[in-house]
Amino acid sequence: MNIATRVRDSAIEVAGAALTPDPSGALYAPDARALIVADLHLEKGSAFARRGQLLPPYDTAATLARLAQAIARWSPGLVVALGDSFHDSAGPDRLGAEDFSALAALQRGREWLWIAGNHDPDLPARAGGDRAAEWRLGPLAFRHEPARGRATGEIAGHLHPVALVGGRRRAFVTDGHRLVMPAFGAYAGGLSLHHPALAGLFSGRRIAHVLGHDRVYAVCASRCG
Amino acid sequence: MSIARPTDDLPAPFAGWFSARGWRVRAHQRALVAEAAAARDALLIAPTGAGKTLAGFLPSLIELATRGRPNAPGRRLHTLYVSPLKALAVDVHRNLEIPVAEMGLDLRIETRTGDTPAARRLRQRRSPPDILLTTPEQVSLLLASPDSAHLFADLKRVIVDELHAISHSKRGDLLCLGLARLRALAPAMRATGLSATVRDPDELARWLTGGAPARIVRAAGGAAPDLAMLEAREELPWAGHSARHALADIYRAIEGARLALVFVNTRAQAEFTFQALWRINEQGLPIALHHGSLDAGQRRKVEAAMAAGKLRAVVCTSTLDLGIDWGDVDLVINVGAPKGASRLTQRIGRANHRLDEPSRALLAPSNRFEALECVAAIEAARAGAQDTPVLRSGALDVLCQHILGSACAAPFAADALYANVVSAAPYATLARETFDRALDFAATGGYALKAYDRFAKIKQTKNGLWRIANARIAQTYRMNVGTIVEADMLKVRLVRAVRAKAQAGAPLYTGAVTRAGRVLGEIEEYFLETLAPGDTFLFGGEILSLVGIVENEAHVQRSAGDAPKIPSYAGGKFPLSTYLAERVRAMLADPKQWRKLPREVRDWLRLQARRSVLPDAGNLLVETFARGGRHFLVCYPFEGRLAHQTLGMLLTRRLERSGMKPLGFVANDYALAAWGLADLAHADMDALFASDMLGDDLEEWLQESALMKRTFRNCAIISGLVARRAPGSEKTGRQTTISTDLVYDVLRRHQPGHILLEAAYEDAATGLLDIARLSDMLTRIEGRITHKALDRVSPLAVSVMLEIGREPVYGEARDETLRHAAEELAREAR
Known part of the structure; x- marks a missing residue:
């Protein structure tokens, strides 16, 4: 059974809309043939290097390679990057030649939307694609930072949720009304499900859709440390 | 006893001081004075209580008392004393001031540790004392300062205390590189090492001197230790680590002593034993607790109370293995397994620091396997056998740190630094190519993808010297120096x-x-x-x-x-030493030796011989049997918990691949039990234990092993890849640094040959994964597996299986756990 068939069983419903989580941390919206990814943090390694911590300069390549796999799985007509796609707005200018062409190859033949994040509010032209503060799909609003208070149908990134269940793993968190996506970037850190900034967003019972090796597992948040 | 001779050949104030106290100069003290006079390095091997520290300082005190005042005040530093423990440096300082004051010597002696205020540290560099007492980390810091060449130019002696405790660690690697640097700065400097008894003194002497001939001076040994097993009235349990059955007897032993040290292997055992002793403390004896995660203030209080004679017993972990003599200890009780012969001997030495009286020690095993180990250790200690670790080759992450530190002191030529590095014993066989990769790492990260040239930390000048790129790099180096990674x-x-509020849809989790x-x-x-x-x-x-x-x-x-x-932390940090393991195996195989064992252990072994077979000295015994709907495989390699855990991970992978449906495993220091749904008796044992499991299986496991990631984290921090502390940031490392687990995943995939991965594999081989020992074992048992298919569990296996559920393998992220959690939710939904 390939991943695409398997993950179809594990749909996430947000405000009545059905979405499919991919074990890479991407989210597929079948109605719009759109693949959504949050917090790529491309060029985080080089941002650290500038300050004297010479982290391996392969994080962009690693992130793009994983993204390429997810794109190959779903063949989306549109990719939405939900903000903090680059670790800083100057990130695209630091892209190495190979990473630059890898990104361009992913963008070819499909629409590409960069949603602005707090790390990358204005991306230069070199990043390609289109820019927006928000993207809407039926009852759903896709933005980087979760809005305060109730926000039915909101899908956001920014908080990098991580569940502690048999180890530390990235996860989607939802109460059926809104959804926070896991960070996709190779060097993106994590925030516990029980951190007030995350837990405070939800009013209903929280389910964590935890990224396993080749599928996504739905786990009750109270079962996670 | 040491041979005493008159003191006439010492200079007047010294001879007078010794005779005023009614002391005679001991042979080894005299020998060190003679070695110093001949300008030779010396290694003193002496048991505790032999006046080791005074012996180490005597040559320096004599030279300082007889020399004229130096002209240049900035070049006064004569002797550098290095101790692995801050507290020991402070204590030695106090003790040294007594003879200096009594002889009226005009000397300045100062201590320098991480606690020394910055202003005094600065003054110590500008106007150094005659004798500076310090720690290995401070030596690295001093050497990385731009004035180090001036500061150490006239250094005459370095004294390294508790050498046995530091030489085989990364701290030792860094100190050894520091000594090499000191020898280059001060060619007249000689080294004196002070050590407890070790397996191979020559090896330690080479460590100290970098190869030049060092004289080894042995102090006469004291009285033989008085060692015995604690006779417990209750039956020795099959398994467990609490020694609950022996507590009443431990308490009685404490009652009969002036001050007893109760050593245990782990913090959890310390907590348990302390609590349990207080529950039966009818006399209200003052019993205290001392372990590494207690607040430092609390520990200082316990130490002071010991010194003041206010305590009758202290339950402690290895935190009291080293260093200072707190009070008049007359009994050591070692609870649980001693793990190694030298370890036991050093612990016993904590009782009674007077050489002419025997140290008294009792061993209290907490289960039957440990009883075997205790008997083996007692015999080894009586025979004076030593099993201190073999010196390792120098760690590459430490080398990377040292290279950056060298650039902080002054621009260097790569050739000269390489020559200096290989003069340190742990790095004697370091290839130039490896050194160059470490240099490349220090400069730009050592990546195949040359992305960071403009961010280089050290850069080559026009005349080829490597210099630090900017002051911030040096500052970050200084804030992160050392090899102790918390x-x-x-x-x-x-x-x-x-x-939770009682309303519909209320969160269950609060x-x-x-x-x-x-x-x-x-x-x-x-x-x-x-x-x-x-x-x-x-x-x-x-x-x-x-x-x-x-x-x-x-x-x-x-x-x-x-x-x-x-x-x-049920198992403790230290695995059973190879030497003790051999003794245990030999004892098992030879029923004639069993009379030394407690009765219930003898009965246990006899029953094993009847129901199955005894593990013998050369073969590996593998038992298979079914129990409670599951199939078990138990083997007895006696190679220590760490190697067994690694073996367990690899065996279960193999069993999974061959369709044997393994469900889990448990390991202790002696044995390993794995279980599954298929009958493991049908497995091809020779194939299952074939040493090629250290190839692809190991590779695959390392990708996700949490233990490997912890090992990598240490290397990343020590090498300076990630900085725990950065200038201008008072935050804890957590906000400013990146998860090294993420870095590991990326680096492993994109540059598997990177120097830090190499460093981490080397650590893993001897550290948390103990691959080296596992590899030796697999080679040893090739074609020598005794497989017994049993119809029920064997007596030895019971002791292992009782550990199931008590000894988790930490942090192995497997999807099973996740699947169970998901099934729970699914059930709820039905």
């Missing part, structure tokens, strides 16, 4: 859960709104991350249940249960 700790906070309470202490993050909410564990003498982890805090509640579900 585990990421989480605060443990007691919380009261707020009851973690975010629990009310914050008292902080109980700190505990390693990697341990807590393996727990699920509701799991209970022992901490600070209480059974706690985990509520959840919020930021850098673990929220817990008091638990009503009387047995914690997860026994934190």
